[in-house]
Amino acid sequence: MKTSIIGYPRVGALRELKFASEKYFKGILPVEELQQTASQLRSANWKLQQENGVDFIPSNDFSFYDGLLDTSCLLGIVPQRYEALGLSPLETYFAMARGYQGDKGDVKALAMKKWFNTNYHYMVPEIDDTTDIRLTGSKLFDEFTEAKQLGITTKPVLIGAFTLLKLARFTGSKQAKDCVPAIVEAYKAVLSQLNTLGAAWFQLDEPALVTDLTVEDIDLFTELYNGILSAKGGVKVVAQTYFGDIRDCYQALQALPFDGIGIDFVEGKQSLDLVRKHGFASEKVLFAGVLNGKNIWKNQYKQTVALVREINKHADQVVIGTSCSLLHVPYTLKHETKLTAANKQYFAFAEEKLRELADLKLILAQASPEASTLYTENEKLFSASRLTNDNSVQKRVAALTDADFTRLPVFAEREAIQKAKFNLPLLPTTTIGSFPQTAEVRANRAAFKKGNITEEQYKQFNFDRIAECIAQQEEIGIDVIVHGEYERNDMVEYFGECLDGFIFTENAWVQSYGTRCVKPPVVWGDISRSKPITVEYSAFAKSHTNKLVKGMLTGPVTILNWSFPREDISLKESALQIGLAIRDEVLDLEANGIEIIQIDEAALREKLPLRRSDWQCEYLSWAIPAFRLVHSGVKAETQIHTHMCYSQFSDIIRDIDAMDADVITFEASRSDLAIIDTINECGFRTEVGPGVYDIHSPRIPSVDELKQGLNRMLDKIEVSKLWVNPDCGLKTRGVTETWASLKNLVQAAKEIRATL
Structure with missing residues (x-):
């Protein structure tokens, strides 16, 4: 039995490529040193795979x-x-x-x-x-x-x-x-x-x-x-698939002169049935994805051995490997010094998955795999209990009724109430929430975590930054302001740290895009909120301005999708648990005078099944209600916003409208505003804020450029429905470019507003 890897992480176990690239962007690292860092990372990855016997x-x-x-x-x-x-x-x-x-x-x-x-x-x-x-x-x-x-x-x-x-x-x-x-x-x-x-x-x-x-x-x-x-020559070619099954093209692939076909047996729900039903061409190699390339839980060898045995009944040549590239999991457990041994024994990051493949190769080579020490030790782990249940949380989820997922009054009535109350100008301006996380902001957080400063000193620093941020937003004329999120390391990790049921890593970084990496929390047990999370900072912000302050939360679906989820309970169950916890936070914010609350669902579409036939039964049937659960208890006067990041929303736009938020902001600057046509076609009722400039680029958009974008939006969106905002949070941007861009944004909105 041979083993294969589809792909490996590339930013470095300690994000070496990220830091080198960002220095190169700033002009303080020569291109030769950037290339050297890249070469060292490639070499280390190849040697590590070779040492673990990857074929x-x-x-x-x-x-x-x-x-x-x-x-x-x-x-x-x-x-x-x-x-x-x-x-x-x-x-x-x-x-x-x-x-x-x-x-x-x-x-x-x-x-x-x-x-x-x-x-x-x-x-x-x-x-x-x-x-x-x-x-x-x-x-x-x-x-x-x-x-x-x-x-x-x-x-x-x-x-x-x-x-x-x-x-x-x-x-x-x-x-x-x-x-x-x-x-x-x-x-x-x-x-x-x-x-x-x-x-x-x-x-x-x-x-x-x-x-x-x-x-x-x-x-x-x-x-x-x-x-x-037709040009293969002596090179053998494998068509590698992942993230699902190939039910629509299984036989077409068999008929083509590929030498190997890679099939995902983890997310591919029909993969095994396809092989059973149609067999597998004897002249081809089946690259079987049997090890989960997306999650960090240790593989249960008993299940995988049984799966490979079944695959072997229908294919003559089998290579085992990961279900997808290991790009989607962290590098290694080696740098995790704070996780307990009891926790770590259940995890396998990329390097540990290499060892799991090596173990499986040895186990499957034996006449009696079940007698292998590797097999029996692994089974002992899975026969033990992790004791992760909280009966009070489970009872609360079980007690939910339809009323808990329904907000009253209906949207049209709320919209009229909120417009009368807030009296915002046409084209109200706002941001998505976060402001630049400068070196000083990160240093303050690090000093607190290391115990070098007191909690009072840590908070005072954040309060000072919030006050400065509010003053600057007021100065340039933003209509609905935010506190800047200086206390937050990440929009998901921060909330995970404040909820019961999560555990955290030190260096389990995963690439999101380019040099941007995230450190997903791990859902270890049942989830609940034992105390308020954001109320103190939001209330402080409100006390420093007469303008509307927007409270900032992350929604249950995004928290779950950007964490490593449990595999012993359903995603629906976890989402509802998180939903109840965030609902408590929403109601506390409202009770403390926060009249606009943004509940980000940046990752709503992320776990949507890749086939339409699976959407409602597998995902949307619980993802949309989980969001509605969060905000269904607020008053009509409280305005609920949500935000969605880079994705393709057109095909689920009606489901997004059914989230029953009052305002939705989303990325549009890089997609040529294509989603607006879809919004109009389906009679979208929610007020919208398509991003008018791209925050993932260091460019500063001019006033004229922003006005052109807004005018294009106004050609298609009723002016009373349109908000003006960047397309995402500003956390990763520099201070100078951020304020210059926002100043131009406000000026563009004011100039167009004057013509209406």
Whole structure:
């Protein structure tokens, strides 16, 4: 039995790539040192996998920012506006990722969206009628050669042609089918080069195959790979899928001349049934994803051994591996010094999953796997109880009724009441909540955690920053202000730390996009709130201004989706537990005079099943009610906002409206306001704040640029329904660019307001 890894984390166990990249962006680290850091990380990853006996070690899974962006650059899919800057290849790459504003021009970044059902974000390839798709880059080959020079033969990895075309944005008359000849030739050129370099296997990632496919989609996939695979030569090619099953194209994949097919047996609910029903081509290798690549709980060998035995009945050649890239879990438990041994024994991060694969290889090689010490020790762990239950929490969830999920009066009546009460101007301005987390803010938090300052000193620092933030918001004229969230390390981790039932890591960082990493909490037990979380800071902010102050919370679905969830109870049960805890916080904020409360559901769509047929029964049937549970108890006069980050919302817009919030803000600056058309088509009733500028770029939008965006919105949105705000929180931005951008935002709103 051989083992395979689809991909490995790349930011570094201690975020070395993040810090090096950010120094490079600031001009204080030479490009040579950035490249050296990258080379060291790649080398360490390859050697670690080799030491753990991985047979199929990936290369080109490393990226400075995003793998799909790497693929675009490899194949010449670089819009002319970036080429026209005249930058170096790496600078052009980062301009596509982050935007560019300098002496050579001013361009926005490419659109950014969520990678299927994860919290990872990819850069959307942009194809227009002038795009010349052809092999122009060398990164794929350079990294294969780099590993080979270390004595490690790797399996080069690349996003497949079908997934590339399905995720691309076409801005001209050209469509996916028009790109087939060029993209086939480009991938054939890749295969030719890999043959020259002596690659044995080549992994083409095709996660788009686990989504709903039409006959036309399957025909496109077939046409692409009949062409591409004609140039295989001596290289064996595996079509690697993940995040679900391939029910729509299972037989089409079998018929194509792939040498291997990667199938997810963790999230792929029908994968085993497909193999049982249709068998598996004897000449192909089945790369079986049997180890969860998304969660951090230790694998139960008994279940996995039984699964592999069943797979072996229907496939002659089987390689076991992870269900998806390990990009979605932290690096290693080695740097976790504060987790107890009792906790750590249940966890497996990326490095530990390598050892689990090595264990499974040894266990499965034995005539009697159940007699293996590795097997029996693992089973002892799973036969013990973690004692994570709280009966009072479970009883509270069980006692919920329909009334707990229904807010009264209805939206139209609330809207009229709130407009009369608040008397805000047309196009009210606000922000999404967080303000820049400066080095001083982070140092204050670190000093408190280390015990170097008292709680009183820690809080006073935050109070001082809040007062300054409020004064500056008042000065530039923002209508609904926020306290800045200086006390928060992360919008989910912070709440997890304040709720019972979570445990936390020190260095379990996971890449979200580019240099942005998050440290997800771990849902260890039943969840509850034992004391108020945000009331003190929100009340302080309210006492320092006569303007409306918006209380800031994270919603139950996002808290759950951006945590590592339990596997012993349902996601629905966990979401309702969190919902009740946040509901208590909402009511406390209201009782303390906070009249506008934002409950962020940035990750609402993230765990939406990739197939429409599973949406209502598996996810939306509890995710939407969990949000409604949080706010259903407030008064009509209390205005509930929510916010949603980079994702594709058009296909669930009616469900979003059914969340019954009063105002919804969402990303729109990178998506060309496409969601607004969908809002209008479905009769969306909620007031909206499409983001007018991209906070993930260091660019400062001009007043004219912002006015143009607002005028485009006003062409489609009733003025009484439109709010003006950035597209996300400002935590990651610099102080100077933040205030300059907000000043322009307010000025743009005022100038348009004057014409209405």
